[in-house]
Amino acid sequence: MLQNSFAKSLSDTKKILKDPILAMAVLAILLALGFFIIFPIARVVTTAFKDGNKWTLGIFMNAVRNKYFMQGFRNSLLVGGLTAILGTAIGFLFAFAVTRADVPFKRLLHAIAIIPIVSPPFIGALAIIMLFGNNGFITWNLLKIQNFPIYGLRGLMLAQTITFFPVAYLALRGVLESISPTLEDAALDLGGSRFKVFMRVTLPLALPGLASAMLVLFIESLADFGNPLILTGSRFPILSVQAYLEITGMYDLPSGAALSILLLVPSISAWIIQKYWVSKKRYVTITGKPASSSIKIVSPLARVLIFAACMLFTLLIIMIYLTVLWGAVAKVWGSNNSLTLEHFKYAFGVGFKSVKDTLTIAGISTPVSGTLGMIIAFLVIRKSFPGRKFMEFTSMLSFAVPGTVIGIGYILAFNRAPFILTGTLSILLLNFIFRYVPVGIESGIAILRQIDPAIEEAAIDLGADAKTTFSRVTLPMIVPAYFSGLVFAFVRAMTAISAAIFLVSSRWFLVTVQIMSQVESGRLGSAAAFSVILVIIIFAAIALIRAVLKLRYGKYAGTMLNF
Amino acid sequence: MSVILENVSKIFDDPSRKDGHIKALDQVSLEIKEGELVTFLGPSGCGKTTTLRIVSGFENPTEGKVFISGKLVNDIPPNKRDTSMVFQSYAIFPHMSVEQNIGFGLELKGHAKKEVKEESRRIMEVMGLLPLAKRRPDQLSGGQQQRVALARAIINKPSVLLFDEPLSNLDAKLRDQMRLEIRRIQQAFGITSIYVTHDQIEAMTVSDRIVVMNNGRVIQIGTPFEIYSRPAKRFVADFIGRVNFIPCETVSIRGEEAAASFKGVEISANSHTGDLADGSPCILAVRPESLVLEPAEKKTKSIIGGKIEKAVYLGSVVEYEIDAGLDSPILAVSHDPVVNGFFNQGDMVAINFPKTAAHAMASE
DSSP, rough: HHHHHHHHHHHHHHHHHHHHHHHHHHHHHHHIIIIIIHHHHHHHHHHHHHHEEEEEEEHHHHHHHHHHHHHHEEEEEEEHHHHHHHHHHHHHHHHHHHIOOOOOHHHHHHHHHHGGGSSHHHHHHHHHHHHHHTOIIIIIIEEEEESSSOHHHHHHHHHHHHHHHHHHHHHHHHHHHHHHHHHHHHHTTTOHHHHHHHIIIIHHHHHHHHHHHHHHHHHHHHHOOOOHHHOHHHHSOOOHHHHHHHHHSOOOHHHHHHHHHHHHHHHHHHHHHHTTTGGGGOOOOOSSSOOOOOOOOOOOHHHHHHHHHHHHHHHHHHHHHHHHHHHHHETTTTTTTESSHHHHHHHHTTTHHHHHHHHHHHHHHHHHHHHHHHHHHHHHHHHHOTTTTHHHHHHHHHHHHHHHHHHHHHHHHHHSTTTTOTTTTHHHHHHHHHSSSHHHHHHHHHHHHOOOOHHHHHHHHHOOHHHHHHIIHHHHHHHHHHEEEEHHHHHHHOOTTTTHHHOSSSOOOOHHHHHHHHHHHTOOOHHHHHHHHHHHHHHHHHHHHHHHHHHHHHHHHHHHHOO | OOOEEEEEEEEETTTTTTTTTEEEEEEEEEOTTTOEEEOOOOOSSSSSSHHHHHHSSSSOOSSSEEEEETTHHHHEEEEGGSSEEOOOTOOOOOOOHHHHHHHHHHTTTOOHHHHHHHHHHHHHHHHTOOGGGTGGGGGGGGHHHHHHHHHHHHOOOEEEEEETTTTTTTTHHHHHHHHHHHHHHEEEOOHHHHHHESOHHHHHHHSSSEEEETTEEEEEEEOHHHHSSSOOOHHHHHHHHHOOEEEEEEEEETTTTTEEEEETTEEEEESSOOOOOOOOOEEEEEEEEEEEEEEEGOOOOOOOEEEEEEEEEEESSEEEEOSSSSSEEEEEEEEHHHOOOOOTTOOEEEEEGGGHHHEOOOOO
């Protein structure tokens, strides 16, 4: 057995050496992944468990014994769990409404569920303090309540649910779409009531998807940095913020690293359960032709209720965006609501450097990370070589490691000779490239699984080497997926904060960090103005990519995906 | 150009099995001569596709050697091997036109644009594809895609042409037509070819020789006639065509002459499998069309007697199922029932067969 796998990797090695470009690409990528993903995490581990040259549990145990830190740990898990449940429930509601319930305004519901994905992840928090905070429009201006307790668990959960439910929506929509409605028709035909059919057929089939969505939301919530920074204080500490404050406030690197480990363990565990267990439990519904069904699973009353619930949530999200928009043009939010362009003037004047820097960084890192993602997806799915499993695991790992941990890892790893990168553009670029590479890999893997491997084999059979096969055959077929991956990678780069906040400097500053510091100093108006600018840039970029795609690949874009 | 496999074995990792791997090919040795079309025939999982992929270079043998035109090719990657494959799914590039698909191989080899165009046109002419030159693959029917795949493979004038169940995605009528066309083109170009199929009729129609495989081993190699008329193993007799197995005892073996006894009746048969010894149990494999049926009441000497269980009149033939007290009914086919007459259900019949039609072999 062992001899066998050794012989196999030997013959894999031999084969790959025959194609030097492939061999070099594999080697370069493995080295880069090791250096820019594993090494920083390893530095966090050694900082947390090493005193000088000695391994020790002392630093970590100090953190565990610290009541305040443990409170943060418990809070993080609590919020993570609750957000996972609530966000998945709302995501499922939207997905069910769009795929099954035949409600009106499906396109609107879809758009509402997408918008938070393409917005800065803390826009919910910003709007919540503008509505319910100390000078909140609803709590103070309308209801005259002072010090409404929105800071803490309630506010954070609301903000995270708004931020992350779209992730669950997209996943569950896919799950529900893959469940053939004829199964429900069959159950109805066998005499089940609608409720019973939902409970016994639809829900059980969607269960693995629901579990997977919850785990993903749990990971996202644990990693979230922007919302808790705005919405929680010392009375409701959250781990990711605590780790940040230990490092930037107390300059206590070992404690920050120990907190990172506390944060890392539940995230990685949830990720491993999701990736290696839950995702294998997916049901595959076997159907012949795509069946048409009139979808009778939802009764008229249930349809009304589902629609009402969706509308309520839709109004909440619309309110949030209107609040931020209004906040951007109100003189002093909460006390003087007359209109002004002052905040935009400030944003385009003093603060414009951060906009330019963010655009530069996202503009460079996105295509690099997207291309790298596609190449990795291609290698992992289509080629066999020693280190393939390592490449897949490592490159997807960034998804599970909270940004805070990666950020701390980067400053630990790249602040001493020979790798002094702190304060430079490179460190931000490298961080963004390797942090968002899973986005490209995921869309690459999804499309490659749809393309018959025989098509690439045909090219090889006709004499194409790995590079030619990729550029002449694979690439043209995956271009649409490449660009949709690019859109998400760009959005993530534009709205990144948790890791980036450790890496910015006066030379290279980011809009998101700018917004945070405006919020912290109470300048909600300019924070809102920056947020509006950020959202506009993102929407403009998406529109641009779409237009280019349509113009350049219009005739393939549709058919190729269906082929 | 010839293809030689020497003791080729292939082991795949298979985590679902206890020992963690599966032997897909077990010591396969064979030689394919120049210009010959050889079919690999066997049930799914028998190793035929693996063998094809080893010749094309998409799989590496775990053990053994592969020679193409006398040259050891074990370490040569598929893109450097002089083989062209026609894929089961056709694998037409969806983003290229018919003409671009067909010319792609020559283009990769660095031929001049003009030359690629001329050669593509010539092949398309031969294959009747010219009117479709500018079409995109999703505008082609299954048969047209199949023809594009074939044209794309032969334009490279490969040493070996490989077919991986090329007709399995076509409907029955088109399948008959394409299999004649493949044979015609293969012979016209004289290209050494390996053809994988699980369809015995397809194998009988297109092949010079057939390699029957099972469980990763080669069971028999021979012309379609040899495979059908002189099956080397029970598996071959059973897999190709229909057959009756009559359980007997070996009385004696003299060269290829065998004497066997069935319920005390001594039967002469031929034996070429070499796996029998005097006194050992054996089976006689007899094809349904070799059985001679006569009415039983005539008191004629018969090997086996039985009762007609079922008679199916098909026009040119009548097919019978006869209960002769064996584990399964005996199948018989008689021709031209209009002239020869036929039996009805319930009739008692005497069954005989000539010595040349009965093959004694080991029962396992």
